[in-house]
Amino acid sequence: MSKKPVRVAVTGAAGQIGYALLFRIASGEMLGKDQPVILQLLEIPDEKAQKALKGVMMELEDCAFPLLAGMEAHSDPMGAFKDTDYALLVGARPRGPGMERKDLLAANAQIFTVQGKALNAVASRNVKVLVVGNPANTNAYIAMKSAPDLPAKNFTAMLRLDHNRALSQIAAKTGKPVSSIEKLCVWGNHSPTMYADYRFATIEGQSVKAMINDEDWNRNVFLPTVGKRGAAIIEARGLSSAASAANAAIDHMRDWALGTNGKWVTMGIPSQGWYGIPQDVMFGFPVTCANGEYTVVEGLPIDEFSQQCLNKTLAELEEERQGVAHLI
Ligand SMILES: NC(=O)C1=CN([C@@H]2O[C@H](COP(=O)(O)OP(=O)(O)OC[C@H]3O[C@@H](n4cnc5c(N)ncnc54)[C@H](O)[C@@H]3O)[C@@H](O)[C@H]2O)C=CC1
Numbered sequence: 001m002s003k004k005p006v007r008v009a010v011t012g013a014a015g016q017i018g019y020a021l022l023f024r025i026a027s028g029e030m031l032g033k034d035q036p037v038i039l040q041l042l043e044i045p046d047e048k049a050q051k052a053l054k055g056v057m058m059e060l061e062d063c064a065f066p067l068l069a070g071m072e073a074h075s076d077p078m079g080a081f082k083d084t085d086y087a088l089l090v091g092a093r094p095r096g097p098g099m100e101r102k103d104l105l106a107a108n109a110q111i112f113t114v115q116g117k118a119l120n121a122v123a124s125r126n127v128k129v130l131v132v133g134n135p136a137n138t139n140a141y142i143a144m145k146s147a148p149d150l151p152a153k154n155f156t157a158m159l160r161l162d163h164n165r166a167l168s169q170i171a172a173k174t175g176k177p178v179s180s181i182e183k184l185c186v187w188g189n190h191s192p193t194m195y196a197d198y199r200f201a202t203i204e205g206q207s208v209k210a211m212i213n214d215e216d217w218n219r220n221v222f223l224p225t226v227g228k229r230g231a232a233i234i235e236a237r238g239l240s241s242a243a244s245a246a247n248a249a250i251d252h253m254r255d256w257a258l259g260t261n262g263k264w265v266t267m268g269i270p271s272q273g274w275y276g277i278p279q280d281v282m283f284g285f286p287v288t289c290a291n292g293e294y295t296v297v298e299g300l301p302i303d304e305f306s307q308q309c310l311n312k313t314l315a316e317l318e319e320e321r322q323g324v325a326h327l328i
């Protein structure tokens, strides 16, 4: 018997990430090739944006996806989030050259109070929320705090693009396939202060740290390359990452919903005090996923350099959190 359709809300649906994301959700890449979906798409109440959204929906229709059980266009989050099982909050202003992601807080923070409240009011009580719009961690924090009736753990921020970038850098350095790398993680904020950490990583059971054996490369090449990759893409493309961001969103939601079979991935999640990170700070942690739940990988040793990195990214998140305290 075929499965009952689930509702997937996507905001910023006519934007560049939206365009790279929706077709993959509708084809079953996110929730499985046996899971029908109803897309509930949100764009701003602006004639041009709504018209562009209609165009994207016409293209979705033209794909005749067998799993696409329905589609709705919305200009109000209360409609878009009604009974939704999954919410991908992408819609927000992207940065341009010379900006840091936290420069977007003033422009974007308000979006996430409104959307958090709407989720609180009308979404499924088990809704799984992924915030992509930048600055992703603090926007996810705002949405979570604006939705007190939903479980805090159901609000997450996207660190998966950073995780995937780190995987590719390690694969290139070691000459080994991406698929062979296990136990990598990225701690903290989706910003240049993030700490991509391959101390525990293995390839075919061998330590990646020992294989690379180059602390200078770690600190002066790997960390800045991963940390500033978003800016490098903007510099090269004139626009921020879109297809890779959509791909990371698919990876994040798929793994959360369908599980990782014991493999580590990185998710931005509200801390429950793990590794000394204060309660509720939306922080990138290594997790495994099973049965629709994530579990933090606990008990990893944190050496002095790693502790400094964690402190730095935490300090930035705390600063962002103070900057939005008036919205919560
Ligand atoms: N967390 C991450 O790893 C990444 C995050 N991003 C962020 O994702 C966001 C979206 O990026 P793009 O798609 O490239 O931008 P875009 O400008 O192409 O599209 C954003 C869309 O969101 C819509 N929008 C704005 N406010 C909205 C609201 N309140 N409700 C619904 N829709 C709304 C806009 O009308 C626009 O169509 C940006 O903030 C960007 O910085 C981008 C790449 C990676």
Ligand SMILES: O=C([O-])CC(=O)C(=O)O
Pocket (backbone or CB within 6 Å): 094, 095, 101, 134, 161, 229, 230, 231, 233, 240, 241
């Ligand atoms: O850098 C940006 O502004 C977009 C983004 O978050 C990324 O590519 O990681």
